[in-house]
Structure formats: structure tokens, C-alpha cells
Amino acid sequence: DIQMTQSPPVLSASVGDRVTLSCKASQNINKNLDWYQQKHGEAPKLLIYYTNNLQTGIPSRFSGSGSGTDYTLTISSLQPEDVATYYCYQYNSGNTFGAGTKLELK
């Protein structure tokens, strides 16, 4: 099974900060990776698919990058409404979510 390790588990940042969330796979996942945002009490929402493709309707401050085993979600200028837990998800071999990064406002 492919394991997905997200870091950090909790991230505190200020409005306007550039924020980077990391996701590392236990083996090459060939860019078959998505990022989801989940706000408290809500279903997850797709932000980025296939590593770096912005889902329709998602603000352009969100971007994704990576290859092989290492992937990154970047928020270029943090907004208050971005407070949420972020999950990476791989489907290259089996289907696995990371444990999430909880993003808080400082």
C-alpha cells in the first residue's frame, strides 16, 4: 500500500502569508494526486486535480506542483476563508488519503 505523509500536521499563518503544504508518497505516484479542502462540518471540496490543475471555481491563489513522490499545495496569499484541513489523495496504486494538514490563522 502507498502511504501518504502530510506535513506539517498543523500550520499557523497570518492573512496574506504565502503558505506551503507538503505531501510525500511512499513510492512514485506519477502525478496521480489531488488536493481537497475540508471546512468544519462540510464535505471535502476538490481544489487541485492531477497535481497542478485548478478545479473550476477555485481561486487562483491555490496552486499545486510536484512529481514522483513529493507534492506541494501553495496558497499565494492566505485569506481568512482558507482556514480548513487540507488532504492530499493518491490514486496511482490503490487509493489513499494523507492524514491532513490543519491550517489555522495566527
Add this chain to the structure above:
Amino acid sequence: QVTLKESGTGILQPSQALSLTCSFSGFSLSTTGICVSWIRQPSGKGLEWLADICWDDGKGYNPSLKNRLSISKDTSNNQAFLKITSVDTADTATYYCARNTYYGYYYVMDAWGQGASVTVSS
């Protein structure tokens, strides 16, 4: 507009079987490339992918739960189903269904239901 809604047994006892239904609109499970996935989330914890079923009746299961899961679909009525046998308290969670579309070399799981809460308790 794509919508999905989960329904099922809200409270059940250990060893019983859990039956979940995903009722959807705005797409068809007979369309090439379309799949419906099931994902669950215990309260305060992360997401766990469970199973999926696709337009061609292809099915996938989480290996750690495979012996207990059964997924099926009713294309005519726009529904997908998940059954989990021999539940225990560890199966207490919110269960989501989601549309997953295959685009040739990648998938997009872009629409989710609101989730159905399931509690297993004696």
C-alpha cells in the same frame, strides 16, 4: 447541476450489516468514464477511501476492508449502493459518496454528497 445524497442505517448494533445508498442527479453511471466512490470519516479524524463502481461495472475495494464490502449500482434509478458486513464501533463515521470521472490518464473526484452519519453501538 450535479448532486449526490447519501442515506442509510443511522444507528446499528455490532455484527449487523450496514447498507448505504447514494442517490445522484446531473450525471449517469452508464456514461463512459463515470464512477461513484465511497469515502468515510470518523468524527475528528481523516478520510478513508472505501470502494468505487464504474460505468463498465468495474469495482474497486479498499484491501483492508475488502472482505466486508460490497458495492453495486442501479443505473436506471441513478443510485449506487455500499454494504458493509459485520460492523463494529470502528465503523462509526460519516460516509460520503462522490462522483469520479476518468479522463484517460487521470481521475477527477469533483462532486461529493453531504455525508450520512452512521453510529455503531451496543
